[in-house]
Amino acid sequence: MNHYAARAARVSAGPVLILIIAILGMLMAPPAGAAPSAGEGTEQSLGNDVAWPQCNKALPSAPAFGIVGVNNGLANTTNPCLAEELRWAKAITVNPTGQPNVALYVNTANPGLAGSWWPSSNDYPEGHTVTNPYGTCKAKDVGAACSYMYGYAKAYDDAYIRGISSPGDYLWWLDVESGNSWSATDKNANRAVLEGMTDFFHSIQADVGIYSTGYQWGQIVGTVSSAGNLYTLPSWLAGARTASGAKANCANAPLTAGGKVSLTQFVSKGFDYDYSCI
Structure with a gap:
């Protein structure tokens, strides 16, 4: 997941000033794992998302909720630390908050024929024919x-071969970023890929949401019709x-006109934090 973190500017200073700043930093720093605050009660609305980049590292302490990445950065892979996380x-x-204690997120992509696997029919898994709103998928x-x-x-x-028990019990976030194909x-x-994922997750009675930025969503997917299954998904x-x-971004427009902003994300001290808007 691309976290859009700001890069800190480097400031030149003399040795004495550097020592003073370092001492003040140690005195004023919050306890390890403490959630950043944006005002009264904000830290109580913060959860964290973790995935393969956090493998074999300390995980955030005492989040309000957790969101775990199922993949290893690509849509056809498995996070090696999924069980631990x-x-x-x-x-x-x-x-x-109004968020589930545990949710999942998955990488999404549309690699076409450049992918390691690309469908050639409406059958998946083998022997099961999927009702396809776009007609019949054919080779190439x-x-x-x-x-x-x-x-x-x-x-x-994602639901059945990556080690998720009771996949229908989770909210699944679709991670839509330009870093994937x-x-x-x-x-x-591109939109059809996400509709196919949403239809599958809905078929197992799971909830679905969309993770992105407004810019990336516009570049990859564009406007969603009110007749489509993405229209009312939370953002x-x-x-x-x-x-x-x-916290302020909760007032931003959702990714789809029929949805609402449920979560927003920022990065602090190496952790991904998620503010619950509900």
Whole structure:
């Protein structure tokens, strides 16, 4: 997940001033793992998301809720620390927000024929024919029909082959970022991938949301029709640089006109923090 962290500016100073600043920093620093605050009560609304970059590292302490990445950075991979990070999230007992204690997020993409696997029919898994709103997927077709099947298949894999027990019990966030592979010319096909994933997760009675920034969503997906299954999905907005900025971003427009902003994200002290807007 791209966290859009700001890079700190370097300031030149003499040795004495550096020593004074270092001492003050130690005296004023919050305890390890303390949640940043954007005002009265804000820290109580903060959760954390973790994934493969946090493998074999200390995880945030006492979050209000946890969101765990299922993949290893690509849509066709598994986070090697998934089981450990799920245990961390499932240990959460105090959650004053409207978020579930534990949610999941998955990488999304539309690699087309450049991918290591691309569908050639409406069958997935083998022997199960999927009802495809875009028609029949055929070999070497990179249009909406096969894109929908690619999304459906990746969601099926996320639910059933990556070690998730009771996948229908979770809220699944679709991570939509320009860092993954997408068609540069066919937003309809990109949209179909996400629709295929959403239809699969809905078929197992799971909830679905969308993670992105407004800019990236516009570049990859564009406008969503009110008739589509993405239209009313909740948004998780990245891009804030501080806790107060994340709190303010709750008032931003959602990624789809029929949805609402449920979460916002910022980075602090090496951790991803998520502010609950509900």
